[in-house]
Amino acid sequence: MNPPLAAVVLCAGKGTRMESVTAKVLHPILGRPLAWYPITRAFESGCQQVVAVIGHQGEQVRATMSKAFEGQALAFAVQEQQRGTGDAVAAARGCLTGFTGAVLILMGDVPLLTAETLTRLVSVYRASKGPLAMVTCKPPDATGYGRVLRGAGRRVEGIVEHKDATPEQRLITEINAGLYIADARFLWGALETLTPANAQGELYLTDIVAKAAALGEVVVVEADAREVEGVNDRAELAERAELLRARINRRHMKAGVSLQHPQSTFIDEGVEIGPDTVIGPNVTISGECEIGSGVVIGQGSVLTHSTIGDGTEVKPYSVCEEAVVGPRCHVGPFARLRPGTVLDEGVHVGNFVETKKTRLKKGSKANHLAYLGDAEIGAGCNIGAGTITCNYDGVDKHQTVLGDGVFIGSDTQLVAPVTIGDGAFVAAGSTITENVPAQALALSRAPQTIKEGWAERRRKVLAGLKSNR
Numbered sequence: 001m002n003p004p005l006a007a008v009v010l011c012a013g014k015g016t017r018m019e020s021v022t023a024k025v026l027h028p029i030l031g032r033p034l035a036w037y038p039i040t041r042a043f044e045s046g047c048q049q050v051v052a053v054i055g056h057q058g059e060q061v062r063a064t065m066s067k068a069f070e071g072q073a074l075a076f077a078v079q080e081q082q083r084g085t086g087d088a089v090a091a092a093r094g095c096l097t098g099f100t101g102a103v104l105i106l107m108g109d110v111p112l113l114t115a116e117t118l119t120r121l122v123s124v125y126r127a128s129k130g131p132l133a134m135v136t137c138k139p140p141d142a143t144g145y146g147r148v149l150r151g152a153g154r155r156v157e158g159i160v161e162h163k164d165a166t167p168e169q170r171l172i173t174e175i176n177a178g179l180y181i182a183d184a185r186f187l188w189g190a191l192e193t194l195t196p197a198n199a200q201g202e203l204y205l206t207d208i209v210a211k212a213a214a215l216g217e218v219v220v221v222e223a224d225a226r227e228v229e230g231v232n233d234r235a236e237l238a239e240r241a242e243l244l245r246a247r248i249n250r251r252h253m254k255a256g257v258s259l260q261h262p263q264s265t266f267i268d269e270g271v272e273i274g275p276d277t278v279i280g281p282n283v284t285i286s287g288e289c290e291i292g293s294g295v296v297i298g299q300g301s302v303l304t305h306s307t308i309g310d311g312t313e314v315k316p317y318s319v320c321e322e323a324v325v326g327p328r329c330h331v332g333p334f335a336r337l338r339p340g341t342v343l344d345e346g347v348h349v350g351n352f353v354e355t356k357k358t359r360l361k362k363g364s365k366a367n368h369l370a371y372l373g374d375a376e377i378g379a380g381c382n383i384g385a386g387t388i389t390c391n392y393d394g395v396d397k398h399q400t401v402l403g404d405g406v407f408i409g410s411d412t413q414l415v416a417p418v419t420i421g422d423g424a425f426v427a428a429g430s431t432i433t434e435n436v437p438a439q440a441l442a443l444s445r446a447p448q449t450i451k452e453g454w455a456e457r458r459r460k461v462l463a464g465l466k467s468n469r
């Protein structure tokens with residue numbers, strides 16, 4: 001049996017270059033806060049417990065992360081003063097008392113890190129006899145990073161920070177990615193011996209590498225520089241987001257989803273999509289969405305926190321927000337489903353139809369130009385063009401309830417609260433203020449009058465006036 005695994009994720013830094021009132025690790029990237037990614041990868045690679053070290057805006061970070069990882073073994077350690085990365089890791093010790101396995105150390109601002117790289121790190125560490133293993137990479141520009149010092153036989157001997165490095169050391173292209181795994185007992189002991197005798201007056205975590213090298217071999221996993229890069233400012237946030245987006249898109253395509261123009265498709269991390277679904281250009285699917293299989297999402301549509309059932313077609317330029325759409329529905333083009341919309345199987349909601357807190361039951365249709373708010377619409381209803389639920393009296397919202405098989409003629413206003421019974425028929429152009437019993441006809445409009453020959457007479461009068469001028 002392998003010894004247990006824990007992780008410490010550093011999230012205490014201020015992120016000055018973000019120029020933001022929000023802590024850096026809370027900035028969203030593809031629908032999740034930055035720190036969500038390394039914490040998730042830690043759990044995915046087998047950590048039984050994860051400690052997030054917080055400091056700047058610590059209470060917000062704690063609130064957001066404990067909600068995101070509810071029910072999972074995520075603890076928080078507060079680093080009161082940012083005295084360096086070594087001090088930050090030491091702050092986590094109290095959360096891991098009695099823990100005797102290996103500790104992964106990750107940075108909270110590294111969103112592209114994969115569980116595969118962590119798994120590789122864990123396995124080389126377990127295969128080695130040394131107390132520590134680490135990730136390195138060779139970025140195109142090593143400026144600013146800690147350099148990996150190797151001695152005879154390319155043996156890792158330590159890390160020197162850029163600011164402390166000699167001109168010769170600065171020529172080293174292999175850098176410290178800031179990701180490590182270490183034996184817990186070694187780690188806590190080594191951290192106690194750190195001193196701030198360096199260019200930045202900080203307690204450098206990197207100093208433990210030389211201490212580990214004195215005890216045994218420090219093995220290294222070399223990663224793609226793009227995978228282990230952090231985020232320092234908003235330009236870097238956007239660059240990481242681009243790579244992450246491409247990675248998410250590729251994952252869906254491999255799983256059987258067609259993206260007609262992946263370059264313009266934005267799918268958040270939390271989105272699930274079934275196979276044989278086709279997504280058009282310029283589509284955004286954000287938040288926690290669940291898209292079924294055999295679905296078509298048309299060009300320019302925007303879906304947020306919504307569920308779309310199997311075989312449904314969302315035609316171009318539709319907007320769905322916190323909506324639940326059943327299977328085999330037709331939505332759009334140009335439909336707007338607002339929060340609380342529920343469409344049962346086979347419902348049609350067409351162009352320029354807006355729904356809010358409204359359920360349409362099986363097979364009902366509202367094909368053109370309507371506003372349906374705070375409404376419960378039975379099965380098999382037909383809602384004519386221009387129908388409006390008048391749900392708001394200026395103070396309160398009221399319900400409109402339709403039974404099954406109701407026909408609402410075009411240009412009808414349903415003044416809520418109002419109930420229309422099963423199978424009732426409302427004539428076009430009606431303003432309905434009273435309940436309509438089942439199977440009845442409701443008609444509320446001025447009776448039509450006919451004046452024979454009126455139009456012809458009028459034309460003659462007008463022509464006469466003109467010739468007299």
Ligand code: UD1
Pocket residue numbers: 010011012013014015053055079081082083084085086087088107108109144145146147159161175176177178203204205206230
């Ligand atoms: C660190 C490494 C460097 C490596 C680089 C990779 C050290 C001393 N240097 O440098 O070798 O190449 O990462 O990106 O570790 N933090 C805290 N509390 C603190 C200080 C930092 O939580 O007191 C957090 C920061 O929020 C940040 C991370 O630790 O997320 C890294 O700290 P930073 O000071 O930026 O180290 P680097 O200069 O990036």
Ligand code: CA
Pocket residue numbers: 230
């Ligand atoms: Ca950094």
